Amino acid sequence: MSTTDLQNQPNQSSTQRTYLKLRNEIITGKLVPGERLKVETLKDSYGTGASPIREALSLLTSDQLVERLDQRGFRVAQTSRKQFGEILDLRCTLDDKALRQSVQNGGRDWEENLVLVHHYLSRTDRSDAEVFEERHKRFHMALLEACESPILLRFCSQLYDLNVRYRFLAGRSKSYSSRDVEAEHLAILDAAVSRDVEATSAYLMAHYRNTGGFLAELMDAPAKTGT
Amino acid sequence: MSTTDLQNQPNQSSTQRTYLKLRNEIITGKLVPGERLKVETLKDSYGTGASPIREALSLLTSDQLVERLDQRGFRVAQTSRKQFGEILDLRCTLDDKALRQSVQNGGRDWEENLVLVHHYLSRTDRSDAEVFEERHKRFHMALLEACESPILLRFCSQLYDLNVRYRFLAGRSKSYSSRDVEAEHLAILDAAVSRDVEATSAYLMAHYRNTGGFLAELMDAPAKTGT
DNA sequence: TTCGCCAAAAATATCGATAAAAATTGCCCG
DNA sequence: CGGGCAATTTTTATCGATATTTTTGGCGAA
Structure with a gap:
């Protein structure tokens, strides 16, 4: 040493x-x-x-x-209800674009990695925030990873982080307890490995919008909003 | 002093x-x-x-x-033909989104600024690269500026810079001489102040793709490409 | 001759100190 | 009693020096 x-x-x-x-x-x-x-x-x-x-x-x-x-x-950085909406909207555009390319292009290695990563996520208890968050991001990025567009991926990753921040600000526990998030993940995974682009996209967008709507409700009495 | x-x-x-x-x-x-x-x-x-x-x-x-x-x-940063294509594709998606919002939301001040900025651009000689580039970017960003989405705007600005870099690498003079770029700018401006979303979008996308195609040709014997 | 290892040289990453800028406080004057 | 100026205090931005890491070139052994 x-x-x-x-x-x-x-x-x-x-x-x-x-x-x-x-x-x-x-x-x-x-x-x-x-x-x-x-x-x-x-x-x-x-x-x-x-x-x-x-x-x-x-x-x-x-x-x-x-x-x-x-x-x-x-x-x-300041936060605001408005920015939250912006992030959700951008994610629906960019992630959708990346996802469609990814599901179409993804090879066997992409598929295998996705299944693996989802497996770990599904076996992680939400109470261990640190580990859960890491695997959750890994799953969502793995979905997009085969899109062959590094710049787009980078944007998606950035937006993901910004979004997670709002989830924490709204109170992480609540926003994930009264909804079966794992079922949503599974539906997305199934559609992805079946290479059903439209279905995968639909499930993912629904997933985003669900969480988004949830958080928006929680933000209705905002303690701190931006300029 | x-x-x-x-x-x-x-x-x-x-x-x-x-x-x-x-x-x-x-x-x-x-x-x-x-x-x-x-x-x-x-x-x-x-x-x-x-x-x-x-x-x-x-x-x-x-x-x-x-x-x-x-x-x-x-x-x-390395450059590559592939990345150039990626940038063009992303710009077509993101700038289009921003543009549509902008043309719809833009108020009188947006419109006035756009006209003004275009005026300066149209009166700038391409030989003064420094000034031309600054005004060119100002015009293109002014188009999008009313989109009410700071994060999206930032992405567009980044992509703009990345794109300009390829224009320079391909040889700036050639890529802008044999095409009537100013006419394209004017068409975009007219459509924008007329609030014709579809037309503005169509003209802008054509503008991007034209320049893109041009550069792609010039890159066909690439001296330096990325990994 | 070729491979691999060691030493010298270069470059990076980091620290501690200093100078410039902004915020704050308190004082003086109206 | 209140407002504004000025000295004081924080804090930022920047510099010069140092320790660590990576790269390079040469030497000796197989």
Whole structure:
């Protein structure tokens, strides 16, 4: 053991670590919308220097999770009912496009990976938020992954993250308990492996809109909305 | 005159300046695809420290104009025929969506701005690349600006930049000389102010596909393509 | 001759300190 | 008593230096 891995995770740049951790805390709502992100403070709580923090914040700015104010530093991006609607609408357009291409192009490896990933998701208890969220995203991205359009995939991934954030802000537990989400996932999977493009698309869009409608209801008495 | 503006542009952070300059040099092809971007070197030629360079590169990474290699620094993003097609296809989907919303929602101020911006574009000679490019982008974004979807607009802007890069790589002069681009712009403008959604969309898509086809031809003997 | 290993060189990622900018507080004057 | 200016305090943005990592080139053994 060399002198450097006293408290560092194995090979991973400090920037990357900071980026992932910050992103997670914003998405899960631990850092609330509008909260100022002072480099000084973060430096202490993340045990790293100013440069990695600053770089991570720059990255998050491009993800639309952090806003940069002229020369007044960074803050957690605001949220609004309106933006939530925007995200839902964009997802229905972009994910649908990616999904159709994916279901058509996807080879055997894509199909196998999808089944595998769904298997893990279906066996994960929702109470372990960390693991559940990771597998949930993996499933949804696996659906789109064969679309042969890296830029589109990237947009979808970004929108996914933005959307999850609203799910957390609305109260994660409620939004997923009174609906059989797993049944919806299964329907999507079945349609996908059957290569039924229209059905897969229909199920996925319904899935998005269901969750969307749910969250919208929960947001009706919003504590904090954007500008 | 204070001691600080000896050689600095007025109020603008070093990061921002570096970001804009680097982006411009990548888009115009002065920095070629695959070229390594060493912080040391850039530090000298941009007359600034490592932090602003690094931050600018991070931002450009999110714009897909720069690639980051694990711990081996940055390089100018690769290009490929395939990616060019991807960009064209995505633009046809996203810009079309934004355009339709914009033409429907746009108020009087939107319309006036559009006319104004087109006026400037039409009076700009293509030989002054710098000015022409700025106004060209301004016109195309002005078309979409009333779409009430900031995230979508951002995606469109990103795709626009990626596309312009290919135009430069293919040789800017040729691709715009043998076609009456201005007539196409005018047709789009007319349809837009007439609030004819279908016509505006049709003209814009034709405009994209025309330029796209043109560039694709020029790329048929590609010097440098991506992975 | 070729392969693989070691050392030197280059470049990256990071830190600590400093200078510039903004926000805040308190004081003075109307 | 209230408003505005100015010094103080935070905080941001930037720089220069350092430690770590990757790359390169040469040397020796098979």
